[in-house]
Amino acid sequence: MTRDEIGRLTEAEANRLIRFYEEAEREILDAINRALLRGNKTEYLEAMRENVRAILDSLRAGSRTWCEEAIPRIYVRSAQGVDVQLKAAGVGKAISGFGAIHQQAVKVLAEAAYNRFDEVALTVGRRVDDIYRSLALENVRGSVAGYRTWQEVARNYRNQLAEQGVTGFKDRAGHQWNMRTYSKMVARTTTMECMLEGTKNRLIEHGHDLVQVSKHYRPCDKCAPWEGRILSLTGRTPGYPTLEEAKVAGLFHPNC
Numbered sequence: 001m002t003r004d005e006i007g008r009l010t011e012a013e014a015n016r017l018i019r020f021y022e023e024a025e026r027e028i029l030d031a032i033n034r035a036l037l038r039g040n041k042t043e044y045l046e047a048m049r050e051n052v053r054a055i056l057d058s059l060r061a062g063s064r065t066w067c068e069e070a071i072p073r074i075y076v077r078s079a080q081g082v083d084v085q086l087k088a089a090g091v092g093k094a095i096s097g098f099g100a101i102h103q104q105a106v107k108v109l110a111e112a113a114y115n116r117f118d119e120v121a122l123t124v125g126r127r128v129d130d131i132y133r134s135l136a137l138e139n140v141r142g143s144v145a146g147y148r149t150w151q152e153v154a155r156n157y158r159n160q161l162a163e164q165g166v167t168g169f170k171d172r173a174g175h176q177w178n179m180r181t182y183s184k185m186v187a188r189t190t191t192m193e194c195m196l197e198g199t200k201n202r203l204i205e206h207g208h209d210l211v212q213v214s215k216h217y218r219p220c221d222k223c224a225p226w227e228g229r230i231l232s233l234t235g236r237t238p239g240y241p242t243l244e245e246a247k248v249a250g251l252f253h254p255n256c
Contacts, residue, residue, distance in 0.1 A: 006074075006081045010195050013070040014187040020066070021120070021183035024059045028052055028124060028179075029161060032131065036154040045132050052128045056121040063117040067110040071194050075106050078198030086206055093206055101205070105197055113190045120183055123168045131157055189254045196252060200233050200243065209237050213251065222250030 035048030076098065086092030138153050160167075165178035177185065203211065215227045226249070232240040246252075 002084070003081055006077050006195060009077055010074055010191045013066075013074060014191045017063070017066050017070070017187045018184050020062050021059070021187075022180060024055055025166065025179050025183075027055050028128075028166065031055070032128065032161060033158060036131075036135075036158050042136055045135055049128055049132050053125065056125055060118060060121050063121075064114055067114045067117070070191070071110045071113060072106050074191055074194045075102070075109065075198035078195045079202035082199055082202040082206065086208075091206075091208075095202075095205055102198075102201060105201055109190075109194050109197060113186075113194075116186045116190065117183075120169065120179060120186075124166055124179065127166055127168055185254050189256070192252060192256060204233055209233050210240065211243070213246070220253075220256075222253050223256065225249075226251045 031048050031051045035044045038044040079098065079102065083092060083095065134153055134157075165180055167176065167178045169177040169179065169182035200211075203209075209232055211231055211233060213226045213229050213231065216223075219227055226246050229246070230240055231243045231246055233243050235242045235244075
């Protein structure tokens with residue numbers, strides 16, 4: 001495959017997962033909002049919590065399947081793209097199959113990706129439990145004291161969900177995201193990392209250490225300083241910054 005074809009595959013795989021999460025988010029918000037309209041009845045709150053848990057279980061299962069299927073596919077296609085490019089340039093060597101280093105890399109990438117997506121399910125579950133507890137407590141207070149402040153609590157939740165979606169997600173840098181933007185960021189970042197790792201490991205296997213960062217129209221501030229720069233994949237070539245140093249400085253950032 002060419003690099004453009006690999007890029008299209010990577011984008012398609014990311015979009016497949018993004019659509020899955022967007023549909024789950026719509027179902028979750030619908031379940032919460034239906035319960036908020038009848039929040040003075042505990043049975044509706046309990047049904048909402050169980051419904052969301054079922055959606056999250058399905059989300060976890062779908063994420064696991066995606067990680068086990070898409071990540072190996074992107075990784076292998078990226079490595080194969082290296083074979084094609086080097087052969088065309090007359091600088092490749094015969095390598096058959098994918099050994100232990102590649103299998104271990106795919107395993108680590110898949111597990112790391114699943115843990116990121118599982119954090120989505122955990123965060124949504126905590127958020128729904130918070131809503132359940134808040135309204136359930138207001139119902140108890142109302143039955144004892146004769147007032148019904150649950151209506152105001154439910155209204156506040158509805159307004160917040162309508163404006164912000166399900167919030168509470170944090171990335172490694174501490175930035176806040178809602179469910180939609182976070183799942184998009186993780187899907188795109190995960191597929192990019194997978195493509196990079198497959199490319200890097202295959203180049204090293206071919207005996208190459210130096211790579212050049214591509215150039216693009218109107219790059220972002222984090223990527224711009226690295227465009228056209230030559231990097232060392234392993235750090236074994238003196239005089240060049242390493243790929244890891246470039247990544248720490250901002251190259252290949254989330255949503256890159």
